[in-house]
Structure formats: structure tokens, C-alpha cells
Amino acid sequence: MRFIVDAAAVLIPWNAILLGIIEGITEFLPISSTGHLLIAEQWLGARSDLFNVVIQSGAILAVTLIYRRRLWALASGLGERANRAYVGKLVLAFAVTAVLGFIAVTLGFKLPTSVLPVAWALVLGGIWMLAAEAIAARLKPGREVNWTVALVVGVAQMVAGIFPGLSRSASTIFAAMLAGTRDRSAATDFSFIVGIPTMFAAGAYELWHVLRHGGAQHEHWGALGVAFVVSTITAFIAVKWLLGYIKTHRYTLFAWYRIVLGTVLFGALSLGWMR
Secondary structure (H helix, E strand, O other): OOOOOOHHHHOOOHHHHHHHHHHHHHOOOOOOHHHHHHHHHHHHOOOOHHHHHHHHHHHHHHHHHHOHHHHHHHHHOOOOHHHHHHHHHHHHHHHHHHHHHHHHHHOOOOOOOOOHHHHHHHHHHHHHHHHHHHHHHHOOOOOOOOHHHHHHHHHHHHHHHHOOOOOHHHHHHHHHHHHOOOOHHHHHHHHHHHHHHHHHHHHHHHHHHHHHOOOOOOOOHHHHHHHHHHHHHHHHHHHHHHHHHOOOOOOHHHHHHHHHHHHHHHHHHHOOOOO
16 A cells, blocks of 8 residues: 655645744734734735634743743632732733623724734834833832723733734733833733733634634644644743843833834835835
């Protein structure tokens, strides 16, 4: 008996590897994963909806693994008032995002597929980050995540989900800092932890939508698997680095990166190199 092997099926899917790396690095850094992946499409081609779900799920899994002890402590320590309050605030932020997100979907909001809005969001978001850092530095220090913070973070998640380039992590971290949680590490922890159920829920909805409409019939499953693994590993490394970096640094570096990248995109658009 002879077995015929399709050579194309066993080749290393370099595009999948590269996109997995981009997703892993940018999903939780405050520089916008959606924006970077949209830019990458200019040269690597469009991604399927299922591919988007898979690589994002890898990044979320990485953050879940990083915060696994904190999550277990919260789940097993609900008898303590502080843990119940923290979980309640997570639920509030998630619920606000879910309700507003449902309204946005019902009204037909869709992410733009061109680079121009991403360029604007990167530049304006970078300026916003610089201003927010300056304002937060003048406010009274504090690590507490209050109910106002939870509410504002929920709104920030939904807004970032509608406008590519804003970055969910940047929007929620600085919303938390300005609403009452001055400490960068505490604000980042809340942003990342509330992002776990939010992004898993969004991914599950997208997966259901894709499968319901037969969007998985022509997928390259090997490429999906590789992209998932690469995204998970890269995100784990990136988030671990970020959590150490912000203990002694502000987010200024990321703000300037956004401004520079957005400016470069404006130049590329004006020269007709991108669309």
C-alpha cells in the first residue's frame, strides 16, 4: 500500500509562526494586538476569523497560567471579605463589558479593516498614555481597586474592542489608574485578570459564530496548532517581562512607541505603501 503525502501540508507555516509571535507580544502589552495584526495583513494576507480566535486564545491561556495562583487564591478564599469584594469587582467589570458589547453587536458595530484608523488610534492613544501617566503621578498613591475602577474598566474594555489600535490593556490599565488605582502593578493585575473571562467569552462567541457558519471547513489545522502554541509561549514571556518592567518603570516607552509607529503608518499611507 502506498501513502501519498501532500508536501504543502507538512511545510512549516511561517506565516502562522510570525502571526503567533505578533499576537503573543502585542495582546497584553499596551500597543494593540488588533492594530499590529491588521498591519501584518498588508504583507501576510488576511487571517480567518477562526485563526484570530485561536491565536488570541493562546495569549489568554498564557495569562491564565501566569495568574493561576492568584486565581486559585480568589476562588478558594471566597470566605474572606477582601477576596469576595475583588471577585465582585471583576464580575462588575465583566458584566459592564458584556452588556455594552452586546449592544454594540446588536447595533452592527464592526472593526475597521483599513490601517488609517489604526494609525490615528496609535498616535492618540500614545498621547493619552503620556498625559495619563503625568496626571496619575500627581494623584494620591493607592493600590485599592474600588467599585468605580471596576465600572470604568468595564467601559474601557468595550471601547477598546470597537476601535482597533486603542489596545484593551492600555485602555483598562490607565482607566484604572485615573479612576483610583494609582499603583501600576495593581492596575495592571486587575486589567489582566478581568481580561481572562472577558476575552475567553469573546473568543467562545466568535468560535460559535465561525463554526455555525461553516468557517472551519477549509482551515489548515496544522497552522492553527502551531500559531496557538507560538502565541501561548510568546505571550507568557512578554507578560512576565512586562510585570517585572512596570515595577520600576512607567509606561512611557510604550506611549512613544505607539506615537512613532502611528506616524510611520501615516507616512506609509501617504506614499501608497499601505491601504
